[in-house]
Amino acid sequence: MVLLAGVVAVAVQAAGAQVEALQQLWSGIHDSSEQVVLSPEGAIAPWPESGDLRVRTIVAAVELPWLGAHVLYLEEFLHDDPENLRRQLLVQLEPAEPPAHALRAHLFTFINPRRWIHLNHRPRLLASLRADDIVTSSGCDLVFASEGDQFRGGTVGRRCPDTRTRTARYLDYQLVIGTDLYWYRRRVFRKSDAQLQEEVVGYNWFELNKARLFSCRVDWSASGRAQQLRPLVRLDLHDQGGRGRFSTPDGRRLELTLHSQDWPFAAARDALILLVQNQGEDEPFASAWVQLDGEQIALNLGWLRVRCGPIVPETDELRSGCGRCAPPARPLSAVSLLH
Structure with missing residues (x-):
């Protein structure tokens, strides 16, 4: 019994160190080049020749003891439009169950998003934030596992709803965070038959080179x-x-x-x-x-x-499956947690 308790204590301690490591890696400014692979109209956009968007994601640790010991504020916007946020979240990090295997990121959105814009730079406003100012969707939590010096995470199953249309759809969101790597893939599936409806990929922005x-x-x-x-x-x-x-x-x-x-x-x-x-x-x-x-x-x-x-299919492979492809569509604005 004592041995079992010792093993559990070691696992919890290791998971705590992993939470700290993920918080440090995730925090910072991430500039991404975002590409539409499959548009809402069902057209496949050539990769990487399709038009891309430059997206900036800012992640900062914030002090909110009532929410948890490890809380991040995340906001995302097109690079030249920081006042028009596409995504705005609080992220609470903690060990998953069992703690030796994974970490969990609980995602919270704001009931009145404009009021809390650039919250990481407004300590007085942060101090006034209360639990009834935010809402959560446990179905959109991200579960992370460490792979070498990287963390690979994503939603689990079909529980994260896409609320932008009347058709029942769900989101699959994958994210990899490393020392010099930040990439994500957002896919939308129809719930009735798991048919892929949209796919967007973003990863590190390189001004001088086209990176793969x-x-x-x-x-x-x-x-x-x-x-x-x-x-x-x-x-x-x-x-x-x-x-x-x-x-x-x-x-x-x-x-x-x-x-x-x-x-x-x-x-x-x-x-x-x-x-x-x-x-x-x-x-x-x-x-x-x-x-x-x-x-x-x-x-x-x-x-x-x-x-x-x-990771991303070559242009010819994409074209071979789409016939006459329409021009790439601009990603839609977001109302759900992972848009």
Whole structure:
């Protein structure tokens, strides 16, 4: 019994540290390039040639002891229009149940949103906020799990309603937060048949380069034999020097990096380059490269295997499924929690 209590205490302590880490990573200013993949009219927009929007998300920790020990204020707007908020939330972070497996972000909206605009810069107004000024929808909570030095979260099931139309629809919202990565995917499905109605993707804004987003799956072998490789972690990286850190069960602390047009040492060729190195060291101990427009890049050391592929489908793949596509539609304004 004492042993069980000790295990639970360790799990709770670890979950508390994870909440702190997520709060620190999420806090800050996130500039995103947002693309419509599937418009409300059902037309598939080419990626990445479709028109994009520059979106700014500001996240700041605020003191609201009556709501929780870890509370964030979040507001989102088009980059040149900070007074017209698309999204405005309070986010309460806490360990999920069981605490060893995940974290939960409870989302709250404001009954009178305009009154609380830029709340993170208005301490007197913050002090006047009360429980009856906000509303929640537990169906739209985000559940996060840590993957290396990133947090991957999203809604669960079909419980987050899309309230913009009379048709019964639900939202699927996914978010990945890392040291140099912030990307989200918002999809709307029809409830009757789970048919996809809308899809919007946003990730780090790059003024000088067109970045692509990759998901990298890392497998590890305890014996060092390729036949015994097992899934270890999944990290999302952009190809303009995106980094992801992780640890192997035997204690090695490693780092992945993806480069393409930002890489100054391959000026003679256009290439997508994957590097693996020990954390804290300047030189990689392994690397791989493919042509710049390659859809996959992989590296296999026997004891470690890394496979990366683009998260968003290529333009030709999108076009092949839509026939005569209409121009991309501007994302609709939001009234529900995740719009």
